[in-house]
Amino acid sequence: MGGILDKMYVGADTAQESCPPGADCGNPADAKVPKSETPSSPPDLPQPIPRTTAHIIPPITDDLPRGGEPEGGDSKVVVFGAGNFGTCLADHLADIGNRVTIWARDNAVVQSINENHRNLKYMKDVELSSNINATLTIDASLLLSVTVAIFSIPTQNMRSVLEHVKPFLRPDHLLIFVNKGIEISTGLLPSDIAIDVLGMEMGARAVFMSGPSFAIEIVKRQPTGVTVASSSRARAHRTQRLFHTPHFRVYDVPDVVGVEVAGALKNVIAIASGACTGMGFQMNTRAAVITRGLAEIARFGVAMGAQPITFAGLAGVGDLFLTCTSEKSRNFTVGYRMGKGETLDEITKTLGSVAEGVGTTEAAWELAKKLDVDAPLCDAVHSVLYRGVKVEDAIRKLMGREAAPEMRGIVE
Numbered sequence: 001m002g003g004i005l006d007k008m009y010v011g012a013d014t015a016q017e018s019c020p021p022g023a024d025c026g027n028p029a030d031a032k033v034p035k036s037e038t039p040s041s042p043p044d045l046p047q048p049i050p051r052t053t054a055h056i057i058p059p060i061t062d063d064l065p066r067g068g069e070p071e072g073g074d075s076k077v078v079v080f081g082a083g084n085f086g087t088c089l090a091d092h093l094a095d096i097g098n099r100v101t102i103w104a105r106d107n108a109v110v111q112s113i114n115e116n117h118r119n120l121k122y123m124k125d126v127e128l129s130s131n132i133n134a135t136l137t138i139d140a141s142l143l144l145s146v147t148v149a150i151f152s153i154p155t156q157n158m159r160s161v162l163e164h165v166k167p168f169l170r171p172d173h174l175l176i177f178v179n180k181g182i183e184i185s186t187g188l189l190p191s192d193i194a195i196d197v198l199g200m201e202m203g204a205r206a207v208f209m210s211g212p213s214f215a216i217e218i219v220k221r222q223p224t225g226v227t228v229a230s231s232s233r234a235r236a237h238r239t240q241r242l243f244h245t246p247h248f249r250v251y252d253v254p255d256v257v258g259v260e261v262a263g264a265l266k267n268v269i270a271i272a273s274g275a276c277t278g279m280g281f282q283m284n285t286r287a288a289v290i291t292r293g294l295a296e297i298a299r300f301g302v303a304m305g306a307q308p309i310t311f312a313g314l315a316g317v318g319d320l321f322l323t324c325t326s327e328k329s330r331n332f333t334v335g336y337r338m339g340k341g342e343t344l345d346e347i348t349k350t351l352g353s354v355a356e357g358v359g360t361t362e363a364a365w366e367l368a369k370k371l372d373v374d375a376p377l378c379d380a381v382h383s384v385l386y387r388g389v390k391v392e393d394a395i396r397k398l399m400g401r402e403a404a405p406e407m408r409g410i411v412e
């Protein structure tokens, strides 16, 4: 078949080995692999997307007792999870005068923090604030002494840790979750899991932090902006005051579902972006992946009751851009290495840290079917991660689809 599809560049054999992930390394060889597939038959006409408001909690106001929490850096905080992000947030809060305990399940991590102010497993090169101490134990005394509990546990493990902590939680604890993902076994967002485990009274008052924020840059005090979302306005504002500093701006967003959908799905799109870069494709491709990824995220969001404007914010396009363009991203790295031909098994065994997009792809793929959301990028990533499809074939299939209106499923 002559025509434009025959000229499609497929970078399988043209990727430059010396080009680091995320870098613009100049023009890949112009070799073309002709012969893409015949375009698939026209897709069905756009289907109405069923809306669900199951995730939407009406705003809750004035639910915090005044005077319960000192402002200006004198809170007692526990952080569950001493990985990259838990360590970084603990360091941030301790550095501005809060007393922080970090819970880790690994004794070597606890010892290294308590004895050397370093997290030897996740952040060995960073000297942490001396206001942090670490513990291996979750018990009543740990929760009794704090007013703020932050959960920095990967989404697939959030439920089990929360169940462990639940018996010691009080209604006045400020609960903050920073994980970004969708639970595979249930298709639930972190806010749904919080309600599922803790009940509506406590779960619906939790706060969810998201936005473009690499841990390693926060510990270096690089200017950063994030969002916090909660059905409780009072708790969102309190979280804002707790974290806000001149180098760490915290914006309040009313749309919990939008913030969570964006945070979860940007990781799937980052895998796609990394895979394209691993194949040798450059900036046109990346820009297309980011932009079409944003449209896909918005379609999921609309179907789940999010406010589309949220996707224009830090938790939306901000985090999507960050994660899709940087080799610091674990999700981008997973995709990049797959684009270079490694298997998922090889990559996850050596990554050393969680790439939430791997599990979220599975969850989102199921959710797309359930909600009837058109999600071609998510399907492409799923096909590569779980159905043995080669990256180049997934790209061919994506590019070979029928032409379509840009804003389908978002603006009618």
Ligand SMILES: NC(=O)c1ccc[n+]([C@@H]2O[C@H](COP(=O)([O-])OP(=O)(O)OC[C@H]3O[C@@H](n4cnc5c(N)ncnc54)[C@H](O)[C@@H]3O)[C@@H](O)[C@H]2O)c1
Pocket: 081, 082, 083, 084, 085, 086, 087, 104, 105, 106, 122, 152, 153, 154, 155, 157, 160, 161, 178, 179, 180, 181, 213, 214, 215, 216, 352, 353, 354, 356
């Ligand atoms: N690293 C970042 O820059 C960053 C930024 C923003 C948000 N996040 C999000 O924060 C969450 C945590 O990410 P991270 O970078 O700290 O991951 P990580 O892999 O560096 O650390 C994960 C931590 O969770 C613990 N953990 C894992 N499974 C557990 C289980 N079953 N029980 C108890 N503890 C368990 C690990 O021991 C480790 O301490 C993720 O959802 C991630 O998307 C990360």
Ligand SMILES: O=P(O)(O)OC[C@H](O)CO
Pocket: 180, 211, 212, 213, 214, 267, 270, 319, 322, 323, 328, 329, 330, 331, 332, 354, 355, 356
């Ligand atoms: O390393 P990643 O891909 O998990 O991304 C980390 C953060 O989510 C970036 O905001």
